[in-house]
Amino acid sequence: MTTPAEALRERLQYVLDPELGASIVTLGMVGAITVDGTHATVEVALTTAACPLRAQIERDVKEAALVVEGISSVSIVLGTMSPSAKAVLMDTARRLAQESAPTTTIPRTTPVIAISSGKGGVGKSSVTANLAVALAERGFTVGVLDADIWGFSLPRLLGMAGDVTARDGKMQPLEKTFGTGSLRLLSMGFLAEEEKALLWRGLIVQKAVQQFVEDANWSGVDYFIIDTPPGTGDISMTLARLLPHMGHIIVTTPAMAAQRVAARMADFARRSNVRVLGVVENMAPFSCECGHEHDVFGRGGGIALAEELSTPLLASIPLRAHIAAGGDAGTPAVSSDTMASEIFQDLAELLTSKIAPPAGMTGCTARMLKDLDAAVERS
Numbered sequence: 001m002t003t004p005a006e007a008l009r010e011r012l013q014y015v016l017d018p019e020l021g022a023s024i025v026t027l028g029m030v031g032a033i034t035v036d037g038t039h040a041t042v043e044v045a046l047t048t049a050a051c052p053l054r055a056q057i058e059r060d061v062k063e064a065a066l067v068v069e070g071i072s073s074v075s076i077v078l079g080t081m082s083p084s085a086k087a088v089l090m091d092t093a094r095r096l097a098q099e100s101a102p103t104t105t106i107p108r109t110t111p112v113i114a115i116s117s118g119k120g121g122v123g124k125s126s127v128t129a130n131l132a133v134a135l136a137e138r139g140f141t142v143g144v145l146d147a148d149i150w151g152f153s154l155p156r157l158l159g160m161a162g163d164v165t166a167r168d169g170k171m172q173p174l175e176k177t178f179g180t181g182s183l184r185l186l187s188m189g190f191l192a193e194e195e196k197a198l199l200w201r202g203l204i205v206q207k208a209v210q211q212f213v214e215d216a217n218w219s220g221v222d223y224f225i226i227d228t229p230p231g232t233g234d235i236s237m238t239l240a241r242l243l244p245h246m247g248h249i250i251v252t253t254p255a256m257a258a259q260r261v262a263a264r265m266a267d268f269a270r271r272s273n274v275r276v277l278g279v280v281e282n283m284a285p286f287s288c289e290c291g292h293e294h295d296v297f298g299r300g301g302g303i304a305l306a307e308e309l310s311t312p313l314l315a316s317i318p319l320r321a322h323i324a325a326g327g328d329a330g331t332p333a334v335s336s337d338t339m340a341s342e343i344f345q346d347l348a349e350l351l352t353s354k355i356a357p358p359a360g361m362t363g364c365t366a367r368m369l370k371d372l373d374a375a376v377e378r379s
């Protein structure tokens with residue numbers, strides 16, 4: 001029989017060092033694991049004591065521990081690696097990087113965020129579009145993949161149209177400037193007419209997503225955001241395989257029914273070992289000019305789901321005509337409506353400062369990484 005401590009170590013295999021992109025267990029960062037009753041204590045050695053990504057590592061370890069049967073609380077004892085342990089870690093990281101050369105042009109350290117939910121119509125695409133624009137307005141280059149092959153909507157929501165061209169055998173995403181940054185988008189909408197039903201079967205659809213990820217030029221993107229199709233189907237599985245460091249933001253309406261579906265999505269995310277970064281509640285109650293609060297889609301679903309998943313509620317976005325109208329007009333509300341702007345900029349701020357900081361700006365291992373890339377290039 002597997003003990004809870006063994007099960008936990010097994011589970012920690014899936015916690016990746018955010019910079020090196022390899023398992024913290026494989027990298028030798030996990031020390032002793034003890035379980036006393038239902039309380040687990042995990043020793044984790046960081047490469048540098050002041051590592052700004054320690055919060056993310058702590059959160060991921062904690063989340064992994066709480067999934068293990070028989071563990072209900074966890075403390076993490078953080079330490080710093082000895083120089084010799086660090087040297088071994090770099091050797092391991094180099095070897096792993098050589099063995100598993102990435103199959104995409106998305107930089108290894110770029111945060112990959114899937115906007116997911118268990119059902120359609122909750123606002124995934126609207127959240128994707130507005131969040132991506134908010135990040136671009138902050139000066140980032142944001143790659144956006146419209147993985148909703150049948151139900152693509154991002155070209156319209158973002159007011160982007162055109163033909164995808166190829167250079168050096170790679171599809172070139174269409175690009176649009178927002179503020180000081182830019183957004184690069186690939187969508188089936190650039191390859192098919194919106195009105196035409198796509199009568200493709202599952203396998204071909206998966207292949208299309210794979211090509212959008214692997215055979216496209218995403219080099220240089222600071223963030224990679226994916227608008228996923230509803231449900232926990234094959235496309236999500238394909239994405240999870242291609243982008244193992246992907247994290248999910250789960251969108252739900254405040255209604256309990258949508259929340260239950262979203263919970264199923266989160267359960268899927270857990271089982272396939274993807275990280276849940278947090279919950280976004282959309283279509284939340286709004287106040288109208290007369291001061292009356294309207295809760296068209298119920299209330300409380302967002303925080304209830306976040307609590308159930310021990311993950312933060314990242315934003316609660318009210319039902320707001322500007323958000324729908326902005327989408328129809330191809331000018332996302334984040335850049336035309338003060339309230340939407342505040343909400344989505346706050347969400348972007350939370351992501352860039354805490355939940356998924358951009359690479360390079362955080363870098364406790366940045367110098368080592370450069371080393372690593374040089375080694376991979378030489379091989």
Ligand SMILES: Nc1ncnc2c1ncn2[C@@H]1O[C@H](COP(=O)(O)OP(=O)(O)O)[C@@H](O)[C@H]1O
Nearest residue numbers: 120121122123124125126283318319320323324
């Ligand atoms: N906060 C909101 N306020 C008003 N309308 C919204 C809001 N979020 C989404 N919508 C509208 O709801 C519909 C469904 O949203 P969409 O983003 O396409 O959902 P999904 O991608 O999950 O299917 C769209 O017509 C969109 O404009």
Ligand SMILES: [Mg+2]
Nearest residue numbers: 124125148153
């Ligand atoms: Mg959609």
